[in-house]
Each structure stands twice: as structure tokens, then as C-alpha cells.
Amino acid sequence: SQQGEEDPQALSIQEGENATMNCSYKTSINNLQWYRQNSGRGLVHLILIRSNEREKHSGRLRVTLDTSKKSSSLLITASRAADTASYFCATAPPGGTSYGKLTFGQGTILTVHP
Amino acid sequence: DARVTQTPRHKVTEMGQEVTMRCQPILGHNTVFWYRQTMMQGLELLAYFRNRAPLDDSGMPKDRFSAEMPDATLATLKIQPSEPRDSAVYFCASDGGMIRQGTQYFGPGTRLLVL
Numbered sequence: 001s002q003q004g005e006e007d008p009q010a011l012s013i014q015e016g017e018n019a020t021m022n023c024s025y026k027t028s029i030n031n032l033q034w035y036r037q038n039s040g041r042g043l044v045h046l047i048l049i050r051s052n053e054r055e056k057h058s059g060r061l062r063v064t065l066d067t068s069k070k071s072s073s074l075l076i077t078a079s080r081a082a083d084t085a086s087y088f089c090a091t092a093p094p095g096g097t098s099y100g101k102l103t104f105g106q107g108t109i110l111t112v113h114p
Numbered sequence: 115d116a117r118v119t120q121t122p123r124h125k126v127t128e129m130g131q132e133v134t135m136r137c138q139p140i141l142g143h144n145t146v147f148w149y150r151q152t153m154m155q156g157l158e159l160l161a162y163f164r165n166r167a168p169l170d171d172s173g174m175p176k177d178r179f180s181a182e183m184p185d186a187t188l189a190t191l192k193i194q195p196s197e198p199r200d201s202a203v204y205f206c207a208s209d210g211g212m213i214r215q216g217t218q219y220f221g222p223g224t225r226l227l228v229l
Contacts, residue, residue: 042220092216
């Protein structure tokens with residue numbers, strides 16, 4: 001079963017607006033990652049935030065993590081039409097033999113209109 | 115530019131036929147994952163290997179699916195016999211281990227259609 005659940009399932013915005021996607025999870029994590037998938041392509045890693053971090057930035061991306069609420073958000077600022085894609089959160093377990101085994105959410109479909 | 119490669123990119127076959135999908139992980143990556151993606155189920159982990167040894171294949175239908183790593187540069191996923199419900203996109207991914215904290219690098223996928 002998928003641990004991460006993204007919200008909303010779909011998001012439609014105009015170019016230049018900000019896009020915020022949320023992810024909730026159920027169990028303890030080592031880190032949480034966000035991936036992007038363009039139509040017909042494989043997933044591409046965007047950003048990783050460790051369980052002891054609260055916020056991380058990478059270019060136009062800002063990720064927050066609240067381990068007490070078991071939730072994360074991905075903010076894309078000043079969106080572009082090229083940001084149109086599906087976005088997935090993935091959680092990595094704390095360790096042991098499951099280390100490296102990511103659990104992906106169902107994804108948020110983002111559409112950015114020019 | 116290191117990347118994961120998968121072959122074939124597309125496969126159309128008839129029910130009952132054997133399907134073999136191949137993956138070449140990024141050189142030096144010691145963990146390889148097989149995923150299946152459908153509209154209904156999303157992205158499902160089928161199996162994964164570390165240092166060529168299978169660690170978890172609980173997501174894989176055992177009666178018809180098999181996954182192997184004959185060597186460090188090749189992972190295979192076989193379906194025999196194939197069924198229409200196996201139609202999906204199959205992704206291979208590899209990761210560079212703890213130094214990369216489990217960041218996975220995905221291949222382009224094999225789009226399988228079983229008629």
C-alpha cells in the first residue's frame with residue numbers, strides 16, 4: 001500500500017502563479033523525497049529532505065517537513081508551462097534491511113497554463 | 115551523463131506469451147528496483163536487489179513474474195505467461211546507496227501491452 005498520499009490529486013494554475021502540493025505519510029521516515037514525472041517518462045528526483053530538517057530550497061522549489069504531523073509540502077514558485085507534470089512524494093524508512101526502499105504516493109497532476 | 119537504460123521501450127504481445135524486460139543500472143549503483151505503474155494502482159514496487167541479491171519481491175505475482183540480476187550491469191524482469199492485466203509501464207531504477215540517501219534514478223520505462 002502507498003504510504004504517501006498527495007493532496008490535491010490535480011492542480012491547475014496559470015503561469016507565474018505558485019503551486020503547492022502536500023504529502024502525508026504514516027510511519028517514521030529517514031527522509032522524504034519529491035519526484036517529477038513528465039508524461040510518458042520516468043520519474044526524476046527533485047529534492048530530498050531529511051527527517052531532522054524542516055525546510056529546504058532548490059531553485060524555485062521549497063520543501064517543508066513536519067514530522068510531528070507526518071506531512072510535507074512542495075512549493076513551486078513562479079510556475080512555468082514546463083512545470084506541467086505529475087509530482088510524487090516518496091518516503092524512505094529509517095533503516096535496516098528496508099533501507100533504500102521508497103514508498104511512493106499517488107501523485108499530484110499539475111497543469112500550468114501559459 | 116550516467117543514466118538507467120531499459121529495453122525494449124515498447125512491447126505489444128499476445129496473452130500467454132513470455133515477456134522479458136531488461137535494465138542496465140547506472141554503473142556503480144548497487145541497488146536496483148523494478149516498479150509497475152498503472153492508472154488504477156499508481157506506482158507499485160515489484161522487487162529490488164542489493165549487490166545482485168534479491169531483498170524483497172513481495173510485490174510481485176510469484177506464479178508468473180520473476181526477476182534476476184545475472185550480473186551487476188543487467189537486471190531482468192520476466193512475465194510468463196503474460197496476461198492482459200499485466201499491461202502497464204514497467205520502470206527500473208537504481209540508487210547509489212547510503213551516500214545518496216536512497217535517491218533513485220529511473221529509466222524511461224517499458225510500456226507493455228498484452229492483448
